[in-house]
Amino acid sequence: MEENLKSLQKLTECFKRLPGIGSKSAERMAYAILDEDNEFVKTFSDALLDVKNKIHRCNVCGLYTENDDVCDICRDNTRNKQKIIVVSYPRDVIPFEKLKTLDATYHVLHGVISPIQGINIEDLNFVSLQKRIEENGVEEVILAMNPTIEGDITAIYIAKLLQPYNIKITRLAYGLPMGGTLEYADSLTLAKAIEGRNKIEEE
């Protein structure tokens, strides 16, 4: 980049801070902004501020919402509030919402326990989960952390935390993806598939 374009360098640095964006892509994006019309750039600039100003966490489940207090899912009285899917991040809710067959509500931890990254138990949304269970007669908590070390630790912690409530606690199954072939399965996935193997019952 030409050394004198300070404003372009600053914008490139901003793009670079986004997930999955390296130096080259960030530079390309900054140059693309130069070629955009003023109206779009104003819209983009405002959209960044709007997202931070208008969106906050739902008081009940921790999902992002533009409502003042409680998100649309928690407000919806036709939803099954006795079944709670616990996810690490708000985005993890999207694939569940695409499953039209599922009837449940969510609880977002906003992270996983990771002492290395300085994320401890008190930083995550556990107390509000306990509160929901105590107040609403929850039947099942489905843990949907990713199958990483941190995800596993977090799931085990929640399972222990909720043991006194005597409710059903389950975790998503991990194994071979549907449509995939054994030939291309990585060894970690295969190990999970073997670990979680099911007995075939004759009916």
Place this chain on the structure above:
Amino acid sequence: MEENLKSLQKLTECFKRLPGIGSKSAERMAYAILDEDNEFVKTFSDALLDVKNKIHRCNVCGLYTENDDVCDICRDNTRNKQKIIVVSYPRDVIPFEKLKTLDATYHVLHGVISPIQGINIEDLNFVSLQKRIEENGVEEVILAMNPTIEGDITAIYIAKLLQPYNIKITRLAYGLPMGGTLEYADSLTLAKAIEGRNKIEEE
């Protein structure tokens, strides 16, 4: 994405308009903004506006600059102004500037001739190139368009346009990249390498 997060959707649409960004990446970036601190988001928002407000084209060569009139390269009196490298886009200058051995100035067309995309001769920076040649006694014009159909058409157009000036007009060589092996060369590159083959002279 949760349907009620209008501001997040709007930001996602903005990211999606950037080069090389699909729906999934745009969504991920928008969510990343939510997790950023207010200070960074304000900086980012301002940086977008700054780029549009502070940067404009150099009056001489068309490169982007934050100066009022002429860019630092055109201002630099130690530069060889008799040798002009013509590029399609401002970013194309970066690899040349990294070559510390090269002494030349640039001319940026801001596009290539492409009737399909509605980019015609009058949209590109040709008149100012002719003006430079007429006024400054240019010795050589090096054409550095990409080896695409539009790049070829543009190079041929410039070569014809500049014929009356009786100056040296050259184009970058295309062929096998250094360090690459024949085994992995694509057929277009190989065809270019054969087309541009050089006779080995005994010294």
